[in-house]
Amino acid sequence: MTGEGTAGALRVLVVDDQALMRSGFSMMLGVEPDIDVIGDAADGAAAIEMCRRHRPDVVLMDVQMPGTDGIAATEVITGEHLAKVLILTTFDRDDYLFDALRAGASGFLLKNSDPEDLVDGIRAVGHGHALLAPEVTRRVIERLATPPPTEERPGPDRSGARAPELAGLTARETEVLGLVARGLSNAEIADRLVVGEATVKTHVSSCLAKLHLRDRVQAVVLAYEVGLVHPGD
Template sequence: MGDERLRVLLADDQALVRSGFRLMLSVEDDLEVVGEAADGRLAVEQARALRPDVVLMDVQMPVMDGIEATRAIAADGLAKVLILTTFDNDDYLFDGLRAGASGFLLKNADPDQLVDAVRAVGHGHALLAPEVTRRVIAQMTAAPDPAAAGAAAPPARHTGLDVLTEREREVLTLVARGLSNAEIAAQLFVGEATVKTHVSSCFAKLHLRDRVQAVVLAYESGLIQPGE
């Protein structure tokens, strides 16, 4: 069992915050806090040296902010990054996701949510709550980028939708609309385990990393339309 423990690095410029996170995570048998960093640059260095499974990353830090640190860590595949912030700010959300973060959580989340988030991200799942997914969708549909002339390239990448079964397309559509696995299961009258299987199959066939990419693909491919 020891080999299955998730190694966590804490990156926050406030020592009290890091201590609180350490206290919350250290009581869990499957989690181990392996290091701390008080700024973004040190977070990157620590990630490179310690190779944690998950970095809990604050956004506003000195020397290098959390978004830049996330970009560096994700680019080198050093760890999964779970961004934590006190600010419910869409700019942080989208910048963090574009930088390669696997999850986004507000610091006022309760301890159970934090622990579950670390586990989800550490085991390779993107932590994007349905309400956050819906904000991503709203941003995409409300702000078409006129400069995105390069949008001619993505369709070629997304012609692979025909490799999905009818049920998989249905599940992917619901994922892209922001439904959780439990909500999809209830809507389709199937078990949640069945939904998880379909989601995994979709991601594998379409080479998707997470639900964020699924939302983008669904809109770019025309699987769902703005306003649906």
């Protein structure tokens, strides 16, 4: 199934090796006026080819598939800037989640998420925001912010000293980055700092550009890795 779609709507490709899942997701998303399902694919290789031909805005990507799995496909799709990827994952496979994050996925939802959360997630990712399901946020942060026991690496600096990685940021940009890492939205940051939301967006964009980060997910990971914020803050 492919289509030209409605002007202005988010173009979505559904990828899952189970036909029933593809059909269900496509039907559910197809009733949304601002979302067009432009096709579906049963494996990662087919997803890559369809992305190259149809350039969707968002790929709703399963992970476990025969042949080219969702992680390998995500790495190619994001590496070629073909689309943003929203991963559907299961809670008992953390390794998939972290590998997909490193591969360039912009969002993660659990397969048992409410339909409304899935639709909202596609909209968020399609409009350039990163998305982590609340249930997996802590796991992502704790895994990526903590080096393996065998890795020789200094721990986060809790002295308040400025991390070298953040040297190019202004004080306000550093403050905004810390609030992003704590999970605050732009509107919440604006309220906290008593500034306009447009100002916050400018600061966030500047942080991403200066730190050479793709999105807010990478910003969260970096903030924890360099000790700007800590698990439990």
